[in-house]
Amino acid sequence: xxxxxxxxxxxxxxxxxxxxxxxxxxxxxxxxxxxxxxxxxxxxxxxxxxxxxxxxxxxxxxxxxxxxxxxxxxxxxxxxxxxxxxxxxxxxxxxxxxxxxxxxxxxxxxxxxxxxxxxxxxxxxxxxxxxxxxxxxxxxxxxxxxxxxxxxxxxxxxxxxxxxxxxxxxxxxxxxxxxxxxxxxxxxxxxxxxxxxxxxxxxxxxxxxxxxxxxxxxxxxxxxxxxxxxxxxxxxxxxxxxxxxxxxxxxxxxxxxxxxxxxxxxxxxxxxxxxxxx
Amino acid sequence: xxxxxxxxxxxxxxxxxxxxxxxxxxxxxxxxxxxxxxxxxxxxxxxxxxxxxxxxxxxxxxxxxxxxxxxxxxxxxxxxxxxxxxxxxxxxxxxxxxxxxxxxxxxxxxxxxxxxxxxxxxxxxxxxxxxxxxxxxxxxxxxxxxxxxxxxxxxxxxxxxxxxxxxxxxxxxxxxxxxxxxxxxxxxxxxxxxxxxxxxxxxxxxxxxxxxxxxxxxxxxxxxxxxxxxxxxxxxxxxxxxxxxxx
Numbered sequence: 001x002x003x004x005x006x007x008x009x010x011x012x013x014x015x016x017x018x019x020x021x022x023x024x025x026x027x028x029x030x031x032x033x034x035x036x037x038x039x040x041x042x043x044x045x046x047x048x049x050x051x052x053x054x055x056x057x058x059x060x061x062x063x064x065x066x067x068x069x070x071x072x073x074x075x076x077x078x079x080x081x082x083x084x085x086x087x088x089x090x091x092x093x094x095x096x097x098x099x100x101x102x103x104x105x106x107x108x109x110x111x112x113x114x115x116x117x118x119x120x121x122x123x124x125x126x127x128x129x130x131x132x133x134x135x136x137x138x139x140x141x142x143x144x145x146x147x148x149x150x151x152x153x154x155x156x157x158x159x160x161x162x163x164x165x166x167x168x169x170x171x172x173x174x175x176x177x178x179x180x181x182x183x184x185x186x187x188x189x190x191x192x193x194x195x196x197x198x199x200x201x202x203x204x205x206x207x208x209x210x211x212x213x214x215x216x217x218x219x220x221x222x223x224x225x226x227x228x229x230x231x232x233x234x235x236x237x238x239x240x241x242x243x244x245x246x247x248x249x250x251x252x253x254x255x256x257x258x259x260x261x262x263x264x265x266x267x268x269x270x271x272x273x274x275x276x277x278x
Numbered sequence: 279x280x281x282x283x284x285x286x287x288x289x290x291x292x293x294x295x296x297x298x299x300x301x302x303x304x305x306x307x308x309x310x311x312x313x314x315x316x317x318x319x320x321x322x323x324x325x326x327x328x329x330x331x332x333x334x335x336x337x338x339x340x341x342x343x344x345x346x347x348x349x350x351x352x353x354x355x356x357x358x359x360x361x362x363x364x365x366x367x368x369x370x371x372x373x374x375x376x377x378x379x380x381x382x383x384x385x386x387x388x389x390x391x392x393x394x395x396x397x398x399x400x401x402x403x404x405x406x407x408x409x410x411x412x413x414x415x416x417x418x419x420x421x422x423x424x425x426x427x428x429x430x431x432x433x434x435x436x437x438x439x440x441x442x443x444x445x446x447x448x449x450x451x452x453x454x455x456x457x458x459x460x461x462x463x464x465x466x467x468x469x470x471x472x473x474x475x476x477x478x479x480x481x482x483x484x485x486x487x488x489x490x491x492x493x494x495x496x497x498x499x500x501x502x503x504x505x506x507x508x509x510x511x512x513x514x515x516x517x518x519x520x521x522x523x524x525x
Contacts, residue, residue, distance in 0.1 A: 176367045179363070179367065180367035180369070181369075182356065183330065183359070184356065184380065184429070185354075185356040185433065186380070194380060195369055195380075199371050
């Protein structure tokens with residue numbers, strides 16, 4: 001038997017189409033009105049000509065861009081090195097906190113202490129303490145290179161956050177999964193490796209990437225120990241021209257860097273959805 | 279010698295006695311069916327045998343060796359047991375083949391090729407040959423439970439524990455899971471199972487045990503338990519089961 005659309009169905013589809021068109025036009029109209037109001041409000045404010053000149057100067061933009069960009073490459077380098085290190089530190093600390101055997105008590109206590117301390121201390125302070133304190137010890141083998149010290153400080157600070165993200169992921173795997181794995185004779189370690197961690201990591205990818213977006217911005221904090229990265233380069237320009245456009249350049253570069261990561265998070269989420277819904 | 283010997287096992291949860299001195303012997307190739315109302319202690323007993331729960335008193339022997347000794351290696355005991363849960367508990371991030379071969383490869387040291395060949399043979403035997411690459415959430419409940427049985431079977435266990443394996447399934451799917459258990463019995467597997475499917479229990483069990491309030495009140499052949507139960511509590515339970523149309 002072939003299906004001939006009934007009159008009723010044809011009418012239904014016509015109503016749905018009309019409604020769809022109407023909501024699209026309402027959305028467009030309200031967006032235009034909103035944008036016009038914002039632009040009008042800003043450009044008609046009494047201080048706008050001054051703001052335009054100090055923040056949106058095309059000449060200053062062109063003049064500061066190469067310097068800020070070269071500084072920005074240092075930010076990129078720092079987080080590219082710090083991110084894998086943070087993942088390793090975070091994962092190891094999270095696993096150490098889950099060890100139940102009495103032998104590992106010191107390790108577990110140390111991991112807990114580490115998380116408590118480094119999550120409690122502001123990142124900026126950690127950077128000061130590591131950046132100025134570590135070389136001052138004058139120990140053999142302790143790095144004195146500022147970029148290395150910056151990476152160490154950021155890794156210590158973010159490692160504590162990421163460890164907690166991993167731990168919440170591990171805790172979110174249902175106990176019945178552990179029961180099933182242990183019932184098959186898998187040891188605690190193998191249960192973690194093959195059953196719990198693969199599920200936990202998949203679940204924590206969005207919060208992890210969120211922390212990484214935050215890290216990418218916080219690479220600017222290493223400017224405080226004397227590294228000339230994007231923010232410092234911008235400051236140098238601002239100090240010599242009294243024009244803030246260089247800050248805008250730095251802000252744009254940071255935004256451009258975080259957008260791909262955000263899209264990548266979306267892509268991963270969509271892929272998980274597809275696999276689930278298949 | 280008995281495969282499993284349970285002797286005077288007690289288990290408390292927060293001061294509530296869930297098991298009150300259970301004794302049970304399971305001979306090789308025997309199928310023992312535990313029946314009783316929810317909360318009678320059937321599942322807890324299986325979890326004690328599997329060492330997922332520690333007993334509060336009494337002993338459990340597997341092949342004559344005590345497994346309730348705190349010094350015993352639990353992983354070594356579990357290697358010899360296969361358990362299937364009510365909620366399947368398949369690993370959602372692995373396909374069917376990986377679910378089945380995980381324990382043979384990681385616990386029993388079987389090579390990848392051999393483990394996969396064995397898994398494919400089992401899948402073919404139970405009508406799931408085309409599902410090797412599928413993920414658990416792409417399967418029906420009945421298929422998932424059959425995979426769970428195969429996963430437990432793949433380690434060649436000495437004893438299979440089946441905990442209400444059909445309770446989460448609709449009637450049409452119950453049939454396919456019961457089929458696979460029947461085939462296991464025919465192949466000589468020793469099994470302890472808990473079930474609410476009385477017809478199936480009567481059909482498959484060598485011994486039926488009725489648990490009530492943590493006590494093993496009555497045991498006997500299916501004929502004896504289902505036609506002339508001695509204990510009034512057993513009669514009452516079976517009457518309520520018949521009343522609900524499950525026999």
